[in-house]
Amino acid sequence: MADRNALRARKQPRQARAELTRQRILAAAAHVFAEHGYAAGTTNRIAEQARISIGSLYQYYPNKDAILLELVTRHLEAGAVLLNEHQDGEQPESIEAIMRGVVRAVIGNHLDDPKLLQVMMERTPHAPELMERITRYQRERVAYTRDLLARHSEVRVTDVDVAAELVVVTVETVVHQLVAAPCSVDAGRLEDELVAMVTRYLTAV
Amino acid sequence: MADRNALRARKQPRQARAELTRQRILAAAAHVFAEHGYAAGTTNRIAEQARISIGSLYQYYPNKDAILLELVTRHLEAGAVLLNEHQDGEQPESIEAIMRGVVRAVIGNHLDDPKLLQVMMERTPHAPELMERITRYQRERVAYTRDLLARHSEVRVTDVDVAAELVVVTVETVVHQLVAAPCSVDAGRLEDELVAMVTRYLTAV
DNA sequence: GTCTATAGGAAGATAGAC
DNA sequence: GTCTATCTTCCTATAGAC
Numbered sequence: 536m537a538d539r540n541a542l543r544a545r546k547q548p549r550q551a552r553a554e555l556t557r558q559r560i561l562a563a564a565a566h567v568f569a570e571h572g573y574a575a576g577t578t579n580r581i582a583e584q585a586r587i588s589i590g591s592l593y594q595y596y597p598n599k600d601a602i603l604l605e606l607v608t609r610h611l612e613a614g615a616v617l618l619n620e621h622q623d624g625e626q627p628e629s630i631e632a633i634m635r636g637v638v639r640a641v642i643g644n645h646l647d648d649p650k651l652l653q654v655m656m657e658r659t660p661h662a663p664e665l666m667e668r669i670t671r672y673q674r675e676r677v678a679y680t681r682d683l684l685a686r687h688s689e690v691r692v693t694d695v696d697v698a699a700e701l702v703v704v705t706v707e708t709v710v711h712q713l714v715a716a717p718c719s720v721d722a723g724r725l726e727d728e729l730v731a732m733v734t735r736y737l738t739a740v
Numbered sequence: 741m742a743d744r745n746a747l748r749a750r751k752q753p754r755q756a757r758a759e760l761t762r763q764r765i766l767a768a769a770a771h772v773f774a775e776h777g778y779a780a781g782t783t784n785r786i787a788e789q790a791r792i793s794i795g796s797l798y799q800y801y802p803n804k805d806a807i808l809l810e811l812v813t814r815h816l817e818a819g820a821v822l823l824n825e826h827q828d829g830e831q832p833e834s835i836e837a838i839m840r841g842v843v844r845a846v847i848g849n850h851l852d853d854p855k856l857l858q859v860m861m862e863r864t865p866h867a868p869e870l871m872e873r874i875t876r877y878q879r880e881r882v883a884y885t886r887d888l889l890a891r892h893s894e895v896r897v898t899d900v901d902v903a904a905e906l907v908v909v910t911v912e913t914v915v916h917q918l919v920a921a922p923c924s925v926d927a928g929r930l931e932d933e934l935v936a937m938v939t940r941y942l943t944a945v
Numbered sequence: 946g947t948c949t950a951t952a953g954g955a956a957g958a959t960a961g962a963c
Numbered sequence: 964g965t966c967t968a969t970c971t972t973c974c975t976a977t978a979g980a981c
Contacts, residue, residue: 549964572866574779577956588966593958650865657862660855661777670921697929701914701937708913709906716875724902728941732906735944736937754946782974793948798976952977959970 557595559585561609564602569650573603573658600662607655607665611672614644618676630689631734634702638730641710649714656711677703689738702733762800764790766814769807774855778808778863805867812860812870816877819849823881835894836939839907843935846915854919861916882908894943907938 563585568576578599582592596602621636628636645652659665681699684690692698706729713725768790773781783804787797801807826841833841850857864870886904889895897903911934918930 553964574956578958579956589957590959590967591965594964597958599957653865657865660858660862692933694929694933697925697933700923700925701930701933704917705910705914705937708917709910712909712913718905720902720905724899725906728897728899728902728906731944732910732937732941735940736933739936739940739944758946779974783976784974794975795949795977796947799946802976804975946981948979948981950978950980953975955974956972957970958972960968961966962968963964963966 553595556585556587556591559587560592560595560602561606565606565648565651568603568606568654569648573654576654578602600658600664603655603658604662604664604668606651607668610644610652610655611668614641615672617641617644630687630737631730633683633687634706634733634737635730638706638710638726641706642714642726645710645714652711653715673703673707684737691738691740692736698737702737705729705733758800761790761792761796764792765797765800765807766811770811770853770856773808773811773859774853778859781859783807805863805869808860808863809867809869809873811856812873815849815857815860816873819846820877822846822849835892835942836935838888838892839911839938839942840935843911843915843931846911847919847931850915850919857916858920878908878912889942896943896945897941903942907942910934910938 560581564576564581567580567584570576571580578592579589581602582589585592596605617640618637621640655665659669677699680703681695684692684695684699684702690698709729713722718725765786769781769786772785772789775781776785783797784794786807787794790797801810822845823842826845860870864874882904885908886900889897889900889904889907895903914934918927923930
């Protein structure tokens with residue numbers, strides 16, 4: 536009994552430290568990838584930024600892609616959380632209000648680190664596991680949007696499948712562009728107009 | 741006189757051959773980049789595909805990025821040509837017809853090699869010359885679109901600057917996505933709906 | 946002008962001491 | 964469990980023969 540407690544007392548701190556180290560590596564990787572890109576964001580630099588040795592890094596992650604994969608996974612999870620938060624207000628809303636919520640959520644999830652997002656996007660075609668995860672996430676969002684459009688009385692489009700695909704792709708990619716490239720016109724205005732565009736598309740007579 | 745003609749006779753074939761070799765290198769590079777990506781699309785592979793030695797390749801291009809830069813330049817030029825072709829029919833057209841022409845032109849310019857396009861996009865943030873060229877091209881298209889919207893009587897948007905930026909970004913990025921990722925729904929339908937979306941946005945009362 | 950051979954350098958990942 | 968030192972690999976670019 537006393538032995539078991541002693542064992543637990545020793546083991547738990549170790550696992551907690553390990554989890555903390557993983558977090559440090561992820562945070563360091565996010566920083567390094569954002570600053571240098573994927574190729575120049577070397578594992579040595581990541582280890583240095585995390586203040587651990589390169590040998591230790593490879594004890595927590597088997598290779599460089601695995602680090603990026605976990606970053607992407609967390610990014611998608613955060614996105615899902617933001618979207619669900621907004622869905623929780625279940626009162627019947629206008630299409631415009633719903634679309635504004637979606638656009639805000641997507642912007643919110645991308646705003647903190649646009650350059651890291653760039654790296655994720657540029658690496659996706661080359662890492663099958665990454666590709667598969669992002670594709671699946673996108674499919675879920677399209678399916679959810681399809682149901683939303685099918686149910687909502689304001690929606691006038693003939694083919695909800697095509698419309699859902701178009702709306703999801705449009706919001707995602709346009710937001711990517713807008714947060715990545717600080718363009719000449721005001722960002723707030725562009726948000727308004729993006730919402731207006733998809734709303735008019737979905738509700739036009 | 742005879743000497744000059746002899747010189748010309750010798751020189752011209754050489755320049756023609758040289759230009760041909762450059763073309764071969766570009767074609768090979770397009771193929772290799774599309775198949776392997778930028779990093780794994782090595783200069784050795786490009787030379788091999790072009791059936792010349794690596795040493796010869798470096799006599800025509802100073803480095804790897806210069807090859808990609810010329811590919812991008814030609815891609816943008818081809819895009820400009822396609823867009824201008826459609827503008828030549830100067831009869832007053834509906835916004836929908838104009839937008840359909842633009843979307844068709846962008847799709848046409850991207851359809852032949854979506855994967856090469858991916859490589860161009862992924863490399864752009866890391867090569868300043870590339871970035872600058874693409875940014876300039878985009879600015880020109882936004883300016884042109886702004887004037888078009890300002891003149892056209894069907895257009896109802898309040899701020900043509902914001903609208904032009906949004907429309908250009910939307911068409912470009914959505915088309916990129918759609919040609920890159922063969923998605924579940926029909927491509928032709930998506931083209932129609934993309935046209936419908938921007939048209940309804942621009943002409944909504 | 947085209948080639949072969951290689952310099953020169955950097956990156957990912959591992960071995961083995963502690 | 965963490966570190967240092969290094970192995971292996973591979974790429975860009977060049978030198979120098981022909």
